[in-house]
Amino acid sequence: MKDDSTLYVGLDVHKDSITVAYAIGMSEVELLGKVGTTEAEVDRLCKRLQSKAGRVSVVYEAGPCGYGLHRNLVAKGLDCMMCAPSLIPRKPGERVKTDRRDAIKLVRSLRAGDLSAVHVPTVEDEAFRDLARAWSAAREDLKQARQRLKSFLLSHGVHYLGRANWGPAHRRWLSTFSFDSTWQQLAFNEHRRTIEDRLAQCERLEVALREAVVDWRFFPAVLALQTMRGIQFTSAVGLVSELGDLSRFEHPRQLMAWIGVTPSEHSSGAKRRQGSITKTGNSYARKLLVESAWSYRHPARVSIDIQRRHEGIPKAIIDRAWDAQLRLCRRYRKLVARGKSAHVAVIAVARELVGFIWDIGRLGMTLAVARSA
Template sequence: DELKRARQTLKAFLLSHGVRYVGVANWGPAHRNWLSKFSFGNEWQDFAFNELRRAIEDRFAQCQRLESAMRDAVPRWGFYPAVLALQSMRGIQFTAAVGLLSELGDLSRFAHPRQLMAWLGVTPSEYSSGGKRRQGGITKTGNSFARKLLIEAAWSYRHTAKVSPEIQRRHEGLPKVIVDRAWDAQVRLCRRYRKLVARGKSTNVAIVAVARELAGFIWDIGRLGMAQASPRSE
């Protein structure tokens, strides 16, 4: 969150001075290289800009240190098989998988995916009056951090289903049943998003609906990961 805020602050600073990056501003190597070489040609503007840029680099380095520490520790964690399984999915990389499972715990405690959806607060609220029943926005009950990670992951399903080189790498060594289920999630959730948008639903509403179904796939794939890792009975 601190890294995100630092990036937003720098972007706002540049825009306030009429500066726009002509490439894809995704904070990748090319974008960061451009930032490292940019100059306003004014002493005080450059001073403020460089301080904001250094704040981003400091937060980025901190994130890298934390992720490195987690990668060393997580293989000894009881939920590590579920971490590997969840990474088969689009939008769920290592830190997101660890974050979700840290909050969700043992997925087998949810007897049905709808229980997980309710726990995450992504089920519609209901109102009854005069014998009439209507649905409102999501309840937002339960764990807000896990819900935030879920919503962030759901945004990736706006795009056409495909297995990128990065996802292919994360599939290595995983059982076929998990890889196939992750592909099912891509196809279904991409289709779900596009149907909702085509029906006139706003992007945010469509993403929340996708996130709700994504929770069901997380429940299924996470449990599959743990089951595949469990010793088989004789």
């Protein structure tokens, strides 16, 4: 029978089953058992939970099953949270892990307020992110295919005298080279064909991204980020698709921590010890960020390519991007002059770059809304 208490529910979700545990208010945690993952079985579960209390709060770990269950539960009126698995409290020395224990632990942690929620994107944002990740995966496949071909040539003592950077001269040399053995030539041709297929795939996906991004709600943020040095179209699309709505971060320090570029710390008493960056959160966004930060090791300037990306962008955004370039280039030089290694300096620049991305991305969305109003 319903009452005014809150029903806390923990779900241990797998592909074919969901283990359910619950507690009403501060009472003991009870195990409800296992249910299926079909829509009909989830509907029956929701009705059973809603019959026990007036307010139902559900939590489960983010995992490979996506956001479908979360959206389904929210649509049925349940308060649902996906939590970060790496931030769930764990007892030292705990050696037994079962679905039942995980579900009960989630109930207790939810009731204590010890869980960190994972941002759930909209259906449209998730679809665009999938397209951006497909392009990233294709680029990674292309990189691996090129490395396999280089390794194949090296293992047979074949050396290219120039720079093997896949430029026009390097590609012409590959197209004219041949092995004496028919079998080796066949393997060589297959390696080259794989590279050509991956190149074609990357081109198709990039064209699709350029066509789709125009209708995406974060298109103004993508345009605004491209005014910055080191952030071209693909980098801007990758960053915005992974970061999502920048307005959900009240301060740039929150975004820095989310990407994982803040220093780790182990302090006690009067001692304060900071170490390397935490590397928590989104690894792909962090990778794009660090790649962009390397461009600030050179003196500040506005190249022809950056000028082209400035066309049609409000002056306030362009001025902010120039401020970022001046500050970050100066920051890199100062750190190197103090004896810091290039890698340490670039990570420090990347951390400050996050603040400018947060500011310029939000500014781009704000100005776009003001124009449309």
